[in-house]
Amino acid sequence: MxxxxxxxxxxxxxxxxxxxxxxxxxxxxxxxxxxxxxxxxxxxxxxxxxxxxxxxxxxxxxxxxxxxxxxxxxxxxxxxxxxxxxxxxxxxxxxxxxxxxxxxxxxxxxxxxxxxxxxxxxxxxxxxxxxxxxxxxxxxxxxxxxxxxxxxxxxxxxxxxxxxxxxxxxxxxxxxxxxxxxxxxxxxxxxxxxxxxxxxxxxxxxxxxxxxxxxxxxxxxxxxxxxDPRRHAAHAAKVLLKFKLLELQQVRRADFLTWAENAAYLRLVHERFASGMPLAEWVDALLRDLAASGALREENGALTNA
CATH class of the missing domain: 3.60.15.10 (Ribonuclease Z/Hydroxyacylglutathione hydrolase-like)
Incomplete structure (x- = not known):
């Protein structure tokens, strides 16, 4: 308060x-x-x-x-x-x-x-x-x-x-x-x-x-x-990923990737700003960035909010 x-x-x-x-x-x-x-x-x-x-x-x-x-x-x-x-x-x-x-x-x-x-x-x-x-x-x-x-x-x-x-x-x-x-x-x-x-x-x-x-x-x-609108788009995509992880707290990496690949808004951002990279690779790179910043932890195939 x-x-x-x-x-x-x-x-x-x-x-x-x-x-x-x-x-x-x-x-x-x-x-x-x-x-x-x-x-x-x-x-x-x-x-x-x-x-x-x-x-x-x-x-x-x-x-x-x-x-x-x-x-x-x-x-x-x-x-x-x-x-x-x-x-x-x-x-x-x-x-x-x-x-x-x-x-x-x-x-x-x-x-x-x-x-x-x-x-x-x-x-x-x-x-x-x-x-x-x-x-x-x-x-x-x-x-x-x-x-x-x-x-x-x-x-x-x-x-x-x-x-x-x-x-x-x-x-x-x-x-x-x-x-x-x-x-x-x-x-x-x-x-x-x-x-x-x-x-x-x-x-x-x-x-x-x-x-x-x-x-x-x-x-x-x-x-x-x-x-650099791509900078904004990358930030937005990471915020959407982090938000979902805040909700779930912990999830199998494979399941989270499946969710991300089926989220219409993430697909839209990918198509407009990162279509030169396959969607799965793009999401994977964003998750690595989040891990490097301390926003998540990855162990034994699971993602944990941090």
Whole structure:
């Protein structure tokens, strides 16, 4: 639980990288939650947010975007709190209403997310009451074309999701699909700079106040990706592999290779950025890079998360 410099009634639950952070906002007798983590951590998410709520009614669940690590606990939270009002960004409302795990990216990335309902959408340019304050909703495309960030002007607190971390930002998924989105990342960083937050609560990692420095690091990373999109693609592929290993913790190498070779998103990245190398060899090289960086261990034909 992170509490450094947080405004009253705002609690950041810093999670591991398989689950996004949860932000709990406390009001008069009620509580709201921003993002719900990955589905395998749902029971832990419910326990954590209920402990913070301390008996307050859980009234609102907000998703900054609909990647599985940010909305995977939605269904469990809704089951535990049937009156919970769920708000999502508008861009994928139809995909949630019709429950299309392909359009939502869950199936192509080889991830999972139990189906959930939503009650309304977060409209950029408006504000939403969460806890004891009104939070501005701002469109934040780049990492995800439908993502939003939330900003509370009185305390100058930004909930940045994966648009800005203390050391970078999330994979720019549209770029992997052949759409121009690095420019959108830049525009979203400019937006955060204009908002001039005192404090940023990111989707992953600790809360931070060194916003100018974080923006400079993010822009430096973005410039490197613009100069060499293959570097971004290789990083993205390794993140997807690491994410699955975080979920599984340990798996036979042969089984993991089979999963990777059948993950549609990894096949897409391979076809667009590494088609000169057979898919199996490319995945094998990525796994060797992850092992060399200390992100996994390999023994007796098994891969173990590290």
């Amino acid at each position: 992170s509490a450094v410099g947080l405004p009253p009634g705002v609690v950041l639950l810093e999670r591991g990288w398989l689950s996004s952070n949860n932000i709990v906002l406390l009001g008069n007798g009620e509580a709201a939650v921003v993002d719900s983590g990955y589905w395998t951590h749902a029971a832990q998410t419910i326990d954590l947010v209920e402990r913070v709520a301390q008996g307050r009614a859980m009234t609102t669940l907000v998703n900054t975007h609909l990647h599985s690590d940010h909305c995977g606990g939605n269904a469990a939270l809704q089951a535990a709190h049937p009156a919970l009002r769920t708000l999502i960004p508008p861009g994928q409302a139809a995909a949630v209403r019709d429950w299309d795990p392909v359009a939502l990216s869950h199936e192509p990335t080889g991830q999972a997310c139990p189906a959930f309902r939503f009650d309304d959408v977060l409209v950029p340019g408006t504000a939403v009451r969460l806890g004891a304050a009104d939070w501005e909703v701002h469109a934040a495309p780049g990492h995800d074309p439908h993502s939003v960030i939330l900003f509370e002007p009185a305390s100058r607190t930004a909930i940045s999701a994966d648009a800005l971390w203390e050391n970078g930002f999330g994979i720019v998924f549209p770029e992997l699909e052949g759409e121009r989105a690095f420019e959108e990342v830049s525009a979203t960083l400019d937006l955060i700079e204009r908002l001039s937050p005192r404090l940023v609560l990111p989707g992953h990692g600790r809360a931070f106040t060194g916003v100018a420095e974080a923006l400079a690091r993010a822009r430096s990373r973005l410039a490197a990706y613009v100069a």
